Amino acid sequence: MDEGAIVLDYNSPAGTSLDETDRMLRRAETLIQRVPEVASYSRRTGTQMGFFITEPNRGDYLIRLKTSRDRTTEEVIADLRQRIETTEPALVIDFGQVIGDMLGDLMSTVQPIEIKVFGPDATQRYALANQVAAVVEKTAGTADVFNGIVRVGPSVDVRPDPRRLAQFGLTATAFQTQLQTQLGGTVAGNVLSGEQLLNIRLRYPGAAQATLAQMRAEPVFLPNGQRRRLDELATVAVSTSSAELERENLQAMTPVTARLDGRDLGSAVREIQQKIARQVPLPPGYFVQYGGSFAEQQQSFQELLTILGTACLLVFAVGLFLFRDLKAAGLILLVAILGPAGGSLALYLTGTPLNVGSYTGLIMVVGIIGENAIFTFQQFNDFRAEGGPVAAAIGYAIAARLRPKLMTALAAIAALLPLALGIGAGAQLHQPLAIAVIGGLLLALPLLLVVLPSLLRLAYGGGEQSAPAT
Structure with a gap:
């Protein structure tokens, strides 16, 4: 959007x-x-x-x-x-x-493409992450590729000497408390400022600007009241930049991320999966998982597939409940499930990827066509109940339902056309749904006016005098 x-x-x-x-x-x-x-x-x-x-x-x-x-x-x-x-x-x-x-x-990540590299050794894992990032970078339609290795700046490393602490009767907890107060400060209370409660932090003066030599000379108080320099009790040194460690389910992980640039998510991730399987050999104990928007999309597709199946079952159940005829319910279901083919064809012709919005549109088409098929069969059934032949009943059902079908389809298409063309702010968000529904409605007309009557003639034309489903 x-x-x-x-x-x-x-x-x-x-x-x-x-x-x-x-x-x-x-x-x-x-x-x-x-x-x-x-x-x-x-x-x-x-x-x-x-x-x-x-x-x-x-x-x-x-x-x-x-x-x-x-x-x-x-x-x-x-x-x-x-x-x-x-x-x-x-x-x-x-x-x-x-x-x-x-x-x-x-959410867990902003980027649509996320490849999680798991493994115990950080050096080996970072090397694999760099290889994966190189593969993603060479894949067409990707941008802003990041290898997931977040480096932090140099830091001061204070390592206490347990023997020296024990010699002066100072516990590790007391030593850490004093060091925290000196460098980072300790929250001693709070004060109300407007509607916010602000912490009062006490720390040594000049702690933020202290040099390494001044830090080493900072006093540490012993239990007997004496003082010792910090470097007499601990080793103080500057460590080089190190990488942040990220875990998922207690396993060390490095996420390689990327964004899309003029390409759909599904085809891009499939190509990346194929390239990684061929070009990045994984040692024992190391494996790759795909997350980001792709994982969420796959989960959504599984849920929508369940909803689509439920919608088809409901259409069949409604037809069976109304007409108490398995043949009638089966014909209504068959016509309804053919409807999404029109939406799929429209998505293909317009180059629109299958996503949650377009999938929702295909489910809507099933309900719309199922409803019209039920009404058409009801007209067909009513005419037969009056003793009319099957051919005449089919003609009556088509004539009686022609105007409502055309009005419904044309009104819905006219309403969805601005969204399908991407006109207006935010139209791109619902464009796939609109294209899927319009394609389904265009196919619904021949399905309801040609295919369903033909199926009715095949199913009920053999016995002109047979009783209608009630």
Whole structure:
């Protein structure tokens, strides 16, 4: 759906200072301003749209587009991606739209393509994730590929010496409490500010700006009241950047993600699955799972398939209950289940992928055609109950139901046509449903006016004097 706004998430290299990140982003903003479709933008650094606190090298842009423009949102995204990746290759960027980004914050992942690499050893798992990312990057129709390895900046590593702590009678818990108070602070209470309850945090002065030498010289109080330097009780060093560890069901996992660029989700993931099976050999103990929107789509398809089967059973049950005739209920069901073929053909001819919306439209077609078939058979049955022949009953049923069928189909098609053509804001969201329903309604006319009467003649024409189903 073209929302008229873009969310641009960005990450600068791990450990990049706030000033350096700001310098790179100002150059990116110059590129954003050169795009004629951009109306305005806002930037967050160290936080994101959902007000999630992040590291100083991460954040996002909210870019508003002009209402009247020549290019779609996807075309503007492709242009911005090419400009920024060419000028600022150090920035890792990820594009999306507002609703998708906000829904992604509530779900496990924002990206439609997610390949989860599981394995015990981090080095081997990261190597496999890089191979998978390379395969995804070479797949047509993918963009914003990320290998899932999130590096954090350098950190101060304090490792206490158990023997020294025991020598001075200091427990590990007391040592950790003092260190926490010195560096991060301790919540000592709270104060009411407006409608918010704010924490009061106590910490040593200058803790945020302390150098490594000053940290090593910080005093640690012993149980007897004496003081010792921190480096007398622990080793204080700076560790290089390390990768974040992510787990799922208690198993270490690295998620490789990507977005789509002018391609449907199903065909893209199928191609990726085939390439990974051929090009990425997995050692024992390592395996791959597919998540993201693809996994949710497959689950939705399974549920919708169950609903489609239930709808067909209900159509059969209603026909059987009304006419108490298995033959009649079977004919009504047969015509109803042929209806989705028209919707499927319309989706194929228009190049519209099968998704939850189009699947819902196919289910609606089953109900619409089933209802009209029941009314047609009722007219046929009523005429036969008066003693009329089968041929005349079929002609009467067609004539009696012709105008209502045409009015129903034409009115529904006229109402859905703007959605099918993508006219109006948000029309792309319901476009697959509209195309599926219109295709089903177009096929419904020959099914109800030609196929059903032919089936009635075959089923009931052999015995002109047979009693009608009641």
